[in-house]
Amino acid sequence: xxxxxxxxxxxxxxxxxxxxxxxxxxxxxxxxxxxxxxxxxxxxxxxxxxxxxxxxxxxxxxxxxxxxxxxxxxxxxxxxxxxxxxxxxxxxxxxxxxxxxxxxxxxxxxxxxxxxxxxxxxxxxxxxxxxxxxxxxxxxxxxxxxxxxxxxxxxxxxxxxxxxxxxxxxxxxxxxxxxxxxxxxxxxxxxxxxxxxxxxxxxxxxxxxxxxxxxxxxxxxxxxxxxxxxxxxxxxxxxxxxxxxxxxxxxxxxxxxxxxxxxxxxxxxxxxxxxxxxxxxxxxxxxxxxxxxxxxxxxxxxxxxxxxxxxxxxxxxxxxxxxxxxxxxxxxxxxxxxxxxxxxxxxxxxxxxxxxxxxxxxxxxx
Amino acid sequence: xxxxxxxxxxxxxxxxxxxxxxxxxxxxxxxxxxxxxxxxxxxxxxxxxxxxxxxxxxxxxxxxxxxxxxxxxxxxxxxxxxxxxxxxxxxxxxxxxxxxxxxxxxxxxxxxxxxxxxxxxxxxxxxxxxxxxxxxxxxxxxxxxxxxxxxxxxxxxxxxxxxxxxxxxxxxxxxxxxxxxxxxxxxxxxxxxxxxxxxxxxxxxxxxxxxxxxxxxxxxxxxxxxxxxxxxxxxxxxxxxxxxxxxxxxxxxxxxxxxxxxxxxxxxxxxxxxxxxxxxxxxxxxxxxxxxxxxxxxxxxxxxxxxxxxxxxxxxxxxxxxxxxxxxxxxxxxxxxxxxxxxxxxxxxxx
Numbered sequence: 001x002x003x004x005x006x007x008x009x010x011x012x013x014x015x016x017x018x019x020x021x022x023x024x025x026x027x028x029x030x031x032x033x034x035x036x037x038x039x040x041x042x043x044x045x046x047x048x049x050x051x052x053x054x055x056x057x058x059x060x061x062x063x064x065x066x067x068x069x070x071x072x073x074x075x076x077x078x079x080x081x082x083x084x085x086x087x088x089x090x091x092x093x094x095x096x097x098x099x100x101x102x103x104x105x106x107x108x109x110x111x112x113x114x115x116x117x118x119x120x121x122x123x124x125x126x127x128x129x130x131x132x133x134x135x136x137x138x139x140x141x142x143x144x145x146x147x148x149x150x151x152x153x154x155x156x157x158x159x160x161x162x163x164x165x166x167x168x169x170x171x172x173x174x175x176x177x178x179x180x181x182x183x184x185x186x187x188x189x190x191x192x193x194x195x196x197x198x199x200x201x202x203x204x205x206x207x208x209x210x211x212x213x214x215x216x217x218x219x220x221x222x223x224x225x226x227x228x229x230x231x232x233x234x235x236x237x238x239x240x241x242x243x244x245x246x247x248x249x250x251x252x253x254x255x256x257x258x259x260x261x262x263x264x265x266x267x268x269x270x271x272x273x274x275x276x277x278x279x280x281x282x283x284x285x286x287x288x289x290x291x292x293x294x295x296x297x298x299x300x301x302x303x304x305x306x307x308x309x310x311x312x313x314x315x316x317x318x319x320x321x322x323x324x325x326x327x328x329x330x331x332x333x334x335x336x337x338x339x340x341x342x343x344x345x346x347x348x349x350x351x352x353x354x355x356x357x358x359x360x361x362x363x364x365x366x
Numbered sequence: 367x368x369x370x371x372x373x374x375x376x377x378x379x380x381x382x383x384x385x386x387x388x389x390x391x392x393x394x395x396x397x398x399x400x401x402x403x404x405x406x407x408x409x410x411x412x413x414x415x416x417x418x419x420x421x422x423x424x425x426x427x428x429x430x431x432x433x434x435x436x437x438x439x440x441x442x443x444x445x446x447x448x449x450x451x452x453x454x455x456x457x458x459x460x461x462x463x464x465x466x467x468x469x470x471x472x473x474x475x476x477x478x479x480x481x482x483x484x485x486x487x488x489x490x491x492x493x494x495x496x497x498x499x500x501x502x503x504x505x506x507x508x509x510x511x512x513x514x515x516x517x518x519x520x521x522x523x524x525x526x527x528x529x530x531x532x533x534x535x536x537x538x539x540x541x542x543x544x545x546x547x548x549x550x551x552x553x554x555x556x557x558x559x560x561x562x563x564x565x566x567x568x569x570x571x572x573x574x575x576x577x578x579x580x581x582x583x584x585x586x587x588x589x590x591x592x593x594x595x596x597x598x599x600x601x602x603x604x605x606x607x608x609x610x611x612x613x614x615x616x617x618x619x620x621x622x623x624x625x626x627x628x629x630x631x632x633x634x635x636x637x638x639x640x641x642x643x644x645x646x647x648x649x650x651x652x653x654x655x656x657x658x659x660x661x662x663x664x665x666x667x668x669x670x671x672x673x674x675x676x677x678x679x680x681x682x683x684x685x686x687x688x689x690x691x692x693x694x695x696x697x698x699x700x701x702x703x704x705x706x707x708x709x710x711x712x713x714x715x716x717x
Contacts, residue, residue, distance in 0.1 A: 337709035
């Protein structure tokens with residue numbers, strides 16, 4: 001398949017792995033930010049090709065994983081209301097809240113529907129005027145523009161029965177928060193290519209310069225990821241810092257201006273709680289004044305809950321790269337995808353799910 | 367008998383009479399009788415069915431009997447490449463074949479929703495007839511119930527199937543062992559993607575058709591010419607990955623899949639890339655996984671490829687003792703990883 005197979009090419013992959021092996025002279029920790037990259041690394045077992053000096057540590061880029069428990073509880077409370085259709089992406093339905101999860105609520109009679117696009121939720125509102133349709137919006141800068149567009153369309157169409165429970169989070173503040181903690185062990189970042197395709201690359205330069213490390217904008221196929229790792233190692237070995245766009249076939253430095261304009265119009269940034277990590281300044285979106293009528297938190301007067309922790313689950317340590325999923329005592333025993341203790345074992349972007357699904361334990365990773 | 371000449375697509379219950387299924391069609395009275403006679407006997411009739419007993423009187427079958435049951439709740443009922451009717455027959459036939467049996471008889475129990483178009487029911491009956499003829503099985507008994515509008519989804523079908531176990535074959539998931547090869551008869555994932563593309567709201571622009579088909583012709587030929595097949599499995603719900611995981615676990619042997627050998631057509635690959643699905647977990651309805659000793663592989667492949675259901679047959683993996691109970695994949699880039707059972711549901715109401 002064109003535009004895919006060439007980035008999964010065995011010869012190219014092996015050539016890049018050899019180049020990385022030649023370049024590296026000492027131990028380096030590289031964090032891939034995005035859960036999509038973590039899954040690709042595990043799915044193709046790229047670790048098998050990397051020299052032992054390179055450790056890949058997995059970052060917080062799993063939107064479902066970092067969605068605060070309070071938001072899931074809000075969604076459950078909304079789904080229990082009469083004449084409400086709650087919609088969200090499939091992954092979100094299985095994540096445990098403090099007392100239940102959305103799939104269980106669906107089985108109990110809640111009208112909860114999985115959609116593939118927030119625009120589908122708008123259509124649902126248009127064709128079910130006697131129901132309130134709520135979209136539970138999670139994701140990074142990649143999914144936010146589609147949500148913004150949906151809200152803008154709902155406003156244009158005067159769909160007063162549509163609202164959004166917004167739990168969008170932003171990548172650069174999370175990187176900054178990770179680097180600001182004293183005990184981090186990150187030497188370089190692979191930044192999430194698709195986030196940069198929307199937002200551009202300019203937000204990452206000040207972070208790279210402040211913390212004097214390489215941030216390499218990286219794609220999601222095996223060749224892309226190895227290319228990102230190669231560029232990071234090259235910069236680290238040469239003592240350079242700054243940003244490098246290793247995914248230029250998709251990412252333009254300025255990003256997608258139309259999407260950015262849409263985000264600016266519909267959202268404003270505010271402090272946001274990250275599940276397992278804590279509050280991070282200016283790391284989430286809420287609706288701007290012009291669109292606040294569509295805010296489900298306001299419409300249903302949802303009260304701020306207690307930010308519950310993960311208990312004995314190590315999700316916080318996993319999400320900040322301090323522990324590998326397989327180092328958690330619950331991993332694969334009391335915590336499995338069918339009976340998850342934390343969101344990283346549920347989500348298709350969660351690091352624990354990637355380890356379990358593709359390797360079961362670190363013993364299977366070469 | 368030519369299957370096409372035995373029925374035509376105009377419904378035998380005139381439109382002016384009843385355009386839709388009424389509650390009374392399940393009431394056991396005159397309308398039920400009319401439905402059975404005009405719709406089911408005229409579409410599916412054979413001497414055993416038309417005896418009209420409470421159950422079928424079957425001639426004696428020599429040897430062990432395979433007995434299977436299945437229910438079909440697919441949404442939508444009509445999809446690219448088939449409908450719930452041929453899906454029900456083919457699914458039941460293929461289950462019997464997996465037991466190493468010659469499929470003989472099928473029962474059909476319909477749960478119809480009040481308001482179902484009579485014309486659509488007739489289309490489904492025609493598909494059933496065509497599929498049963500192609501597979502060489504007889505519909506010998508049945509039942510019809512009607513539920514109120516809104517309490518069903520048009521039509522559900524439950525089947526049972528009876529077949530004669532072929533004594534020369536001994537097929538069981540525990541039988542796979544080191545040195546066996548894994549063969550599949552064609553492209554994977556077509557049924558699931560066809561259903562998905564037909565679903566409301568998904569707007570998946572693809573031309574993929576369901577692979578629903580009876581594998582009777584190909585498999586009976588294989589049974590007759592290749593003794594010593596170890597395992598057969600039709601990778602339906604949960605896809606190829608789930609079937610092979612079950613086999614690995616039952617036999618306590620390891621299976622290695624070669625990613626570069628997996629037959630996946632471009633439409634399925636494209637849809638999976640867009641939707642974030644893995645074709646290994648997508649349902650098939652006309653595929654058979656055949657596990658047999660390496661030395662029989664070439665003969666089996668030649669036989670399978672000589673049938674239209676198996677022109678794309680190929681070896682996709684091997685059985686090994688090195689990772690018991692685990693399905694492993696050799697990826698396109700030469701690395702290895704586990705292929706797990708599916709967790710949760712990738713897409714519900716697929717069959």
